Amino acid sequence: MRPRPKALRQKRRYLLVRVLPPWREVGQKTLYLAVAEAATSLFGDARAAEIGAAVVFSEEGCAIIRCRRGCEGDLAVACSTVTAAGGVRTALRTVAASGTIAALKRRMDGWIHAVPPEQALYGEKELRAFRYGRHKVDVLQEGIKKQSIVFLTDCEREEI
Amino acid sequence: MAYADACVHPYPAGDTSLPRMALEARELGFETIVSTGGEGEFFGVRAVRGVVISARTFKDAVRAVRQAPRAALVAVCAGDEGFTRSVVALGGVHVLxxxxxxxxxxxxxxxxxxxxxxxxxxxxxxxxxxxLRGRDRQRVLARYADVLLLHRRYGFPLCIGSNARSVLDQRSVREAAALCSLFGMDANEADAALSSVDGLLDRPGTVRVIE
Known part of the structure; x- marks a missing residue:
């Protein structure tokens, strides 16, 4: 298919968002569905169609979301109302907006991503923990029915 | 301008420890958080003790306000019309x-x-x-728009709280202002609301009855 001439193309903007918790893998489609649901429920079908949100990149706790130029503010608000993706608790934090994907990827270069899980001793219990950033530790608690996360810092070592 | 999150609920009410919430708040642009579970200074963020009073009768509310620690930010949950009118007139209450x-x-x-x-x-x-989603959220937005209308007329302070029980519920200063724009709050009003906690804590002292 022949691409449209540049003058006829829609102008786009791209949002760089952090996906929390960063160690949990969220698929691109799952993320898109969560953002689309949030935008539709907040602004209605007509405005959501105008925004035209699409997830163009999703990897290692960050994602790039595309929208129409002029709608990036509304998309950022919609992203802040995302509470779950694919039934799993998730939060999206908008970091930057840009006219090109390349600029946002350059910005991502210095980011510290989550490391593989490690075993950590909390009180007498040995639990799986994820360390990231400088001080952040997310500890997984395995219950009988479900798994829960406790968000701590590296200076807390007492019993949870 | 020192921005403050007017209410967070750290562990054990939520799943996040107070230092972690403070660390996250710093990244999100806050300098102060009002916490219902503990106080102190963590990672350069001041955590102020907050007391939330949810009373059935005005008498219970008065008793709970008297028992609140002196340095704490006292918030009372609104009830029916008469209860709310009485509570806002009660000395020692900082936030409704x-x-x-x-x-x-x-x-x-x-x-x-x-x-x-x-x-x-x-x-x-x-x-x-x-x-919230759908009608429930519409009702909340309509109520906040009404509060904003009264705020512009009578000039009472507003404060913005995430009421986060987890780091996943905390939002940045910019996101908070954007969410408030949904019910018509402009940027200056959002700035004032986000930085009102210090003013509430330094309010001229109220008369305390010592028995």
């Missing part, structure tokens, strides 16, 4: 909480005028805007 939860006339023009005279702030809770 949960105006979106009560009946339609929970916070009316009389309560608004009293709040303006006594410097009692009304809390804008971001949690229902984030978590």
């Amino acid at each position: 909480k949960g105006v979106h939860l009560g009946p339609k006339n929970t916070f009316d023009h009389v309560a608004a005028r009293t709040a303006g005279e006594r410097g009692v702030a009304v809390e804008i809770d971001l949690a229902p805007i984030i978590a």
Whole structure:
């Protein structure tokens, strides 16, 4: 298919968002569905169609979301109302907006991503923990029915 | 300008420890958080003790306000019309909480005028805007728009709280302002609301009855 001439193309903007918790893998489609649901429920079908949100990149706790130029503010608000993706608790934090994907990827270069899980001793219990950033530790608690996360810092070592 | 999150609920009420919430708040642009579980300074963020009073009768509310620690930010949950009017006139109350939860006339023009005279702030809770969907969220946004109308008329302070029980519920200063724009709050009003907590804590002292 022949691409449209540049003058006829829609102008786009791209949002760089952090996906929390960063160690949990969220698929691109799952993320898109969560953002689309949030935008539709907040602004209605007509405005959501105008925004035209699409997830163009999703990897290692960050994602790039595309929208129409002029709608990036509304998309950022919609992203802040995302509470779950694919039934799993998730939060999206908008970091930057840009006219090109390349600029946002350059910005991502210095980011510290989550490391593989490690075993950590909390009180007498040995639990799986994820360390990231400088001080952040997310500890997984395995219950009988479900798994829960406790968000701590590296200076807390007492019993949870 | 020192921005403050007017209410967070750390562990054990939530799943995040207070230092972690403070660390996250620093990254999100806050310098102060009001915490219902503990106080202190963590990673350069001041955590102020907050007391949330949810009383059935005015008498219970008076008793709970008297028992609150002196340095704490005291927030009382709104009830029906009469209860709310009495609570905003009560010395020692800093914040009126949960105006979106009560009946339609929970916070009316009389309560608004009293709040303006006594410097009692009304809390804008971001949690229902984030978590609710459909009619429930529409009702909350309409209630906040009404509070904003009264704020512009009577000049009582507003404060914005995430009421986060997890780091996943915390929102940045910019996101909080953007969420408040959904019910018509402009950038200057959002700035003032986000930085009102220090003013509430430094309010001229109220008369305390010592028995």
